[in-house]
Amino acid sequence: MRGQPSPAQRWVGIEVRSVGEGEAVLELCTRPEMRNSAEMVHGGFIALLADSAMGTAMGSRLPDGVRHPSFDLKVSFIAPGRIGERLRAVAKVIHSGRRTGVAECRLTGEDGRLVATATATFAILSSTSDQSEA
Amino acid sequence: MEPFLPSALAFLGPRAAQALIGARGPLPGRPAALAPLASVYSPSIVSNLELLRRGMVGEGPRAGWRETIGAHVAEVEDGRVVIELEVHAGHRQEGGVVQGGIITQIADAAMGMSLLTRQPDDQANVTIELKINFLRPVVEGRLRAVGRVVEMRRALLFSEADVLDEEGRLVAKASSTCLAVPRPWR
Numbered sequence: 001m002r003g004q005p006s007p008a009q010r011w012v013g014i015e016v017r018s019v020g021e022g023e024a025v026l027e028l029c030t031r032p033e034m035r036n037s038a039e040m041v042h043g044g045f046i047a048l049l050a051d052s053a054m055g056t057a058m059g060s061r062l063p064d065g066v067r068h069p070s071f072d073l074k075v076s077f078i079a080p081g082r083i084g085e086r087l088r089a090v091a092k093v094i095h096s097g098r099r100t101g102v103a104e105c106r107l108t109g110e111d112g113r114l115v116a117t118a119t120a121t122f123a124i125l126s127s128t129s130d131q132s133e134a
Numbered sequence: 135m136e137p138f139l140p141s142a143l144a145f146l147g148p149r150a151a152q153a154l155i156g157a158r159g160p161l162p163g164r165p166a167a168l169a170p171l172a173s174v175y176s177p178s179i180v181s182n183l184e185l186l187r188r189g190m191v192g193e194g195p196r197a198g199w200r201e202t203i204g205a206h207v208a209e210v211e212d213g214r215v216v217i218e219l220e221v222h223a224g225h226r227q228e229g230g231v232v233q234g235g236i237i238t239q240i241a242d243a244a245m246g247m248s249l250l251t252r253q254p255d256d257q258a259n260v261t262i263e264l265k266i267n268f269l270r271p272v273v274e275g276r277l278r279a280v281g282r283v284v285e286m287r288r289a290l291l292f293s294e295a296d297v298l299d300e301e302g303r304l305v306a307k308a309s310s311t312c313l314a315v316p317r318p319w320r
Contacts, residue, residue, distance in 0.1 A: 074265045076292050076311060078285045094307060095269045102267045102307060114285050117292065119309060121267060 003060065009052050012045065016056060022093035024056035029086045041081030046107060050075055050118035053091035054103035058122050061096045068101065072121035078114050085110045099124055179320050181255045186210040186247055195319045205240050207247070213283040215247035221274050231271040237279075237297055238266050241308040244281025245293035249312055252283055258319075259291055259312035266308040275300035289314050 003019040017025040028049045036042040051073050058068050081087055088108050095102040101122040107115045180188070188194035190207045200206060203225065209216035217240045219225070227233040242261055249259050277297060284292040290311055297306040 074309065076284070076309060078287070078292055094304060095267070097269075102269060104307070117284055117294070117309065119265065119267065119307065 003056055005052070008048075012048060014049060014052050017088075019056055019060050022057055022061045022096070024053050024060060024091045026053040026056060026089045026091070027086055028089075030081060030083050032083055035083050038080070039083065041083060041087070043075070043077050046077065046081055046087065046116050047073060047075045047118070049087060049089045050091070050105045050107055050116065051120060053089035054105050054118065054120045055122070057091040057093050057103050057105075058096070058101050061093050061101070062124065062126075067125040068122045069125070070120040070122050073118065074120070075116055075118045077116050079109070079116075081107075081109060081115050087115060097124070098126070179255065182250045182253055182258075182317075183210065183212075185319075186215065186250060199239065200243075203236060203239065205243070208278070210247070210251065212251055213248055215244050215251065215281050217244045217247070217279045217281070219277045219279075221272060221277060226273075231273055232277070234266075234268055237268065237272070237277070237306050238264070238308070240277060240279035241266060241281070241295040241297050241306060242310065244279040245295045245308065245310045246281070246312055248281035248283050248295075249286070249291045249293050252286055253291075253314065256317055257314050258317040259314050261310050262313045264308060264310040266306055268306050270299070270303060270305045272299055272305050277305065284309070 003016050005014055005016055013029060013031070015027050017027055026049060028045065030041045030045065034041050034045050051070055055068065055070060062068060089105050091103055091105040093101060093103045101124055103120055103122070105118040107118070109115050185194050186207060187210050189197065190210060203219065204222070205217050205219040207215065208218040219236070219240050221232055225232045225236045242264055246259055246261060253259065277299060279295050279297045281293055281295040284294050291314060293310055293312065295308045296304055297308070299305050
């Protein structure tokens, strides 16, 4: 279902705030069990939030039922995420081709500081013929 | 006795490493050679911004790579630098499109230079990590790599670049992390 969080996203607590044409805003309220040994938000949750936001943005550009798994994800961790704060991910599609798509994402903390940036590349599996080619 | 250097910084040499970890105090053993940069820095040296602007007109330190591929610095402003490249046959791979390394080269330069515009005049930077997506093949025309600052931390600097073709279409998208180092030129 378009813009609906996956079971993994729901389990972590990711919320979809808005989905537009090629854009999505997702949020994650961080909890103590998400902290790393430095008492900050573990980078894996930031990567998950970024990947989810970019995937949701990508999905908004595609017809229902078209799968679009990411096959590349790059995250720059710029400032630590604090436990208890709400992280916000704003994702935009920057390229949507026939077979691949590219999206970028900015993640900010509650005070608006830049926590991370990310880009991802998606495979667009639009029909059964794509799968038989693979 | 060799001063202790964190292994990740050892390749830079003691002076560059000290500039990065200077807040932890001077390294023991070599007081003269390892004087804090602030004391060897003379304010009369050319600023980073001025240096980049001289680069636009072919002055300043020689950048051999630009001569090799024929790239030039087209625009310099605070936090943003544009590198241009007129594509010719010497840039193409066997398939007839511009080789990805050429595109990466101008993106990397635009990113590093955009960071340089915001750095103190006794610092420069080196790329330690770079990622690029190639979105469209390029055969001819003028390429523009637009580099801009994302965030500056004390030692780590983050930037992005869009590479555009002559019609303004996005050809490639890059992001990089650079490390601040003492400026190697005057």
